[in-house]
Amino acid sequence: MSGLPFQSKLAPFEREIVELRRQRPPFPYRRIVELLKEKYGIEMTINGVFAFLRTRRKWDRRAAAESKTPTPPIHSQGSHSRQPVPPTVITHHPLGSDSSTAPRKRFNYTYSNTYNLTRLTPEEKAALEKRLDEEKGRQT
């Protein structure tokens, strides 16, 4: 399949999956599949999850390459039938990023010419702030 991986049903869970695989040792693909089933009722094969992340890595490498050349932004490319990835699940440096060039702090957002920010409810906002505070606490 060519083009950007916009259609996967795993897209909303990319961040979570990436975080699991970032753990040392990495969370096994088998357990990720089980977790997706238990938590979200999503049926996936191990190969399916693996392929999803592999495709994202390819997409990320391409985005990084494009950001160094004067081409239009990613979201302005491609066919009209594609649905953009929700911004909350876009990850700049997912699994396999080159740690020597990766930034020390993550910020998960990709250039877009169109509005794609995700407004949160007060509950979602509080939960996100709590999670990020906890992550920061673990790092320090």
Place this chain on the structure above:
Amino acid sequence: MSSTILFTAGAKGGSGKSTAARFLVTYLREHGADPFLMDLDDENRTFSRFFPEARSVPIKKKSSHDVLVHNALSGNYPLILADLKAGTGREVLEWFLDVPFEELRANQVTFVCIGSITSSPDSVQSFLNWVGELRDQVSYLVFKNLKDGETLPDYEDTHEAIEFRKTLNPSHVTIPRLDEEYQTELERLNLTISELIDSDQLQQGLSARGKPLGDILPQLLVRARLRNFQRRIYQQLDDASHLFFPAQGQKGKGIAHG
């Protein structure tokens, strides 16, 4: 010698980018710094209107921005404040993506990205576009300009903005809404508040830099209000002064303004 490059970035037109830059210039000068001003907004040249001493840089191509780094490396300018074009888009951002931040940091050259956020969703979107690319390569100073409304939902309540605030620890300055009449007069006469309230030629109707003040601004109560307005902004800039005076910590702390 170390050098800090402050640049306005990603701002949608009319989001208060140059207003923020103006306050920064007058704040820095009040604290004894002499920032080198560079006007890279070849459409409006707002910076040059307010500060004629600003160097107007003709932007013929992307590499025209190289002058920023050349000046920083020259060792002559501890502080450089560059006002980029409103609605600065992908092309200028790509210039920044070519910048070898690590190498420059080793040469004591650091960058501070100045954002200007209003209640307009586009102002947040366009700023985060830059943050998404520059990430922790630079420090951030965000001006929350309340000129169009008291709430900034796209900066306060969106996933992306919260993540930005929590992970990249930007400094913040809130610019309250200023009376439109005063704002219009200041813009019309190309005056900073500092020039007005520091003037010792009020009787002649001239600013500290010899510009005409018009009829409204020299009034006692108007000056008092503007002085208070500026003081509130300077007090917040004190908390961000580690960005401008890294070697001296928070230089502005405890300084009485106005």
